[in-house]
Amino acid sequence: MKKQRSGPRLHSLEVPLDGCTLLVPSASVAEVINMQKLAPVPFGEPWLHGAIGWRTLAVPVISIETLFGAPAMTRIDAAKIVIFYPLSGRKDWEFVAMFATAEPRPQVLDGSQPVAKSSELLDSPYIAAGLKVDGRLMLIPDFEALKKAFYPA
Amino acid sequence: MAEANQYLRLQLGGVSYLLPGGSGYTIEQRENLITNKSPEGNVAAWQSLRSTRVPAYCLDAMLRVTRHRNWHRAVFLEAIPHAVGLAVDEVQLLPRADTIITSFSPLGHPPTRQGHLFSGAWVTGNHLMLVFNPKAIVAYLQSLGDA
Numbered sequence: 137m138k139k140q141r142s143g144p145r146l147h148s149l150e151v152p153l154d155g156c157t158l159l160v161p162s163a164s165v166a167e168v169i170n171m172q173k174l175a176p177v178p179f180g181e182p183w184l185h186g187a188i189g190w191r192t193l194a195v196p197v198i199s200i201e202t203l204f205g206a207p208a209m210t211r212i213d214a215a216k217i218v219i220f221y222p223l224s225g226r227k228d229w230e231f232v233a234m235f236a237t238a239e240p241r242p243q244v245l246d247g248s249q250p251v252a253k254s255s256e257l258l259d260s261p262y263i264a265a266g267l268k269v270d271g272r273l274m275l276i277p278d279f280e281a282l283k284k285a286f287y288p289a
Numbered sequence: 290m291a292e293a294n295q296y297l298r299l300q301l302g303g304v305s306y307l308l309p310g311g312s313g314y315t316i317e318q319r320e321n322l323i324t325n326k327s328p329e330g331n332v333a334a335w336q337s338l339r340s341t342r343v344p345a346y347c348l349d350a351m352l353r354v355t356r357h358r359n360w361h362r363a364v365f366l367e368a369i370p371h372a373v374g375l376a377v378d379e380v381q382l383l384p385r386a387d388t389i390i391t392s393f394s395p396l397g398h399p400p401t402r403q404g405h406l407f408s409g410a411w412v413t414g415n416h417l418m419l420v421f422n423p424k425a426i427v428a429y430l431q432s433l434g435d436a
Contacts, residue, residue, distance in 0.1 A: 141389075172415050173415065173416075174319060175304075175410075175416075175417050175418070176350060176351055176421060177395045177407065177419065178350075178351045178353075179351075179400035179406060179429075180353040180395050180396070180397060180400075181396065181397035183397075184395060184396050184397055187393065187395075187410065187417060187419070188415065188417070189410075189412040189413070189414060189415045189416055189417040190412075190415075192391055192412055193390055193391055193393075193405050193412060194393040194409075194410030194412055194417050194419070196393075196395060198396065204346065226345065227392070229391065229392050229393075230394075232396070242419065280338075285396075285397065286396040286397065287396070288397065289400050
């Protein structure tokens with residue numbers, strides 16, 4: 137019997153988006169909350185949809201589909217909001233949130249999941265790679281590239 | 290007179306924003322201003338000061354220029370070369386002890402040469418009000434022109 141390849145187990149979350157799925161480390165997610173009313177952030181980037189009050193903080197909420205260059209979610213009222221811890225090197229209050237179409241689901245990766253071909257990925261500088269998990273394509277965001285978009289010098 | 294850690298709540302088109310008290314401002318009643326009777330242009334009214342007149346703008350909730358008559362006061366922010374005004378639906382000086390401001394910065398490129406329009410927020414439960422970065426909101430208002 138062929139032994140399955142296995143490596144260190146990486147706990148991840150698959151975040152369902154409109155038309156694609158994101159795969160992020162579980163440790164990068166602070167909380168998933170129900171959709172709530174957003175405060176407008178006038179003259180923000182097209183992918184910045186507003187801000188929410190969370191705990192005692194104001195957290196900007198993005199549509200990562202828009203950042204990827206894909207059409208924005210059509211049913212924002214049905215979305216969850218995934219709140220990410222501050223990106224590396226950022227201040228401890230700089231949480232960032234994004235819309236998801238449904239509750240993220242845990243995925244344990246062990247290195248056996250095949251890497252997606254570049255031709256299968258969205259053409260976006262914010263996608264580092266893709267994995268095929270149970271035959272489904274999941275996109276891994278490039279957090280360094282996102283950081284440059286969020287906090288341009 | 291507002292103190293540096295007091296905040297002025299400005300309501301624009303149904304959304305409230307906060308202005309830090311230390312940024313320097315005066316509040317004028319509409320009847321003391323010269324209303325722009327022309328439907329053209331961005332200016333809602335002017336404050337006449339000796340040899341100059343200072344513009345005030347009506348903004349909607351998304352801070353876009355609008356023209357309506359449902360305002361009674363304008364807040365003039367101190368600036369160089371002259372102050373610049375914002376016509377508001379409501380204005381309220383908030384009690385100091387009630388307002389706890391948390392840091393906030395919008396993501397992405399700032400829309401003005403003075404940076405992002407907001408530099409903080411007042412969060413109460415799920416509700417929040419954004420705090421203007423005074424230099425940036427002045428830069429934005431100045432970019433709207435004097436006519």
